[in-house]
Amino acid sequence: MSDDPTRTIPEKPTPDQLRRWRRYLANERAEAEVYRELAGKRTGEEREILLRLADAESRHEAHWRDLLGSEVGQPGKPDLRTRILGGLARNFGSVFSLALMQSAESRSPYTNDADATDQMSADERIHAEVIRGLATRGRERMSGNFRASVFGVNDGLVSNLALVIGVMASGVAPQIVLLTGVSGLLSGALSMAAGEYISVRSQLELLDASTPDPDAQKAIPELDVDANELELVYRARGLGEGEAAAKAAAVFARLGELDDAPLIPTEDRPETGSARSAALFSFLSFAVGAFIPIIPHVIGLTGLVAGVVSLILVGVSLLLTGGITGVLSGRPPLYRALRQLGIGFGAASVTYMLGLAFGMIL
Known part of the structure; x- marks a missing residue:
């Protein structure tokens, strides 16, 4: 040029x-x-x-x-x-x-x-x-478990921060705030783990259901060559009528070699990982994220000081996870980090206002 x-x-x-x-x-x-x-x-x-x-x-x-x-x-x-x-x-x-x-x-x-x-x-x-x-x-x-960990930590940060800030705003005792935070950690982590296990397990079952039965190959020598129902198998798998007929005819022409070739060529299965492993990673990552907002309460801080320290800890963590998410998605990390911070603090602001309202009612 x-x-x-x-x-x-x-x-x-x-x-x-x-x-x-x-x-x-x-x-x-x-x-x-x-x-x-x-x-x-x-x-x-x-x-x-x-x-x-x-x-x-x-x-x-x-x-x-x-x-x-x-x-x-x-x-x-x-x-x-x-x-x-x-x-x-x-x-x-x-x-x-x-x-x-x-x-x-x-x-x-x-x-x-x-x-x-x-x-x-x-x-x-x-x-x-x-x-x-x-x-x-x-x-x-990059490991799917790594990606799941980043998103799990982020979910734990936002959900438990919003929960703890909302309960604090209602004016309940510090012990209730801590108990609420621990409950939110456990319930959220267990929910994440269960959802991830079901998701991965269901995906594996769907893949198994779509994988050709290896025993079906043994039935080919007994098929009626004239009827050639093997052609229907290939047509059901997406081949055109002429291509399916030619493929089935080629299989019948080399019946003695069938042990060396599968009945239906299978595509590479995507990497899905273990359902148990995915559930464990989701549980741990969410728990880590959800633990950060309650650290001030665990070490004995209360009231405004606990709330400010919690916001600082979660803010830094949201910037980090948002930046990593931005990199993983190929976007500018600073924008994603600031966006994640805004979303997290926005959710906490809503629950804080609701907590104040409930505190005045109660």
């Missing part, structure tokens, strides 16, 4: 341009290093892809270095976001680093910067899609 001929660079750059170019140069150098750090923790195709992305960032680095010329100065510091990415890549090299890189590439400033070339702007957009693909691989490999 050729560069836009309408983009011109003045012979004498302004101070603002020099500052911006030096910042871009530092960021490109740091992003190339991030990709190399991530590549060092991977093998095969993923390693090759990341190294090629690093090479592309180095080309962008050369563009800004050429524009700066003798004004390049000492190597500058990249922005805070890029430094954080570098730290994550060096110490973890996980899907979180890739997801954050995806977000960073998607928000490239080059599109609206006349000093960047059209090719550089296009590169950044394509880089975001490359990273999206790599991050998706990582998300798919």
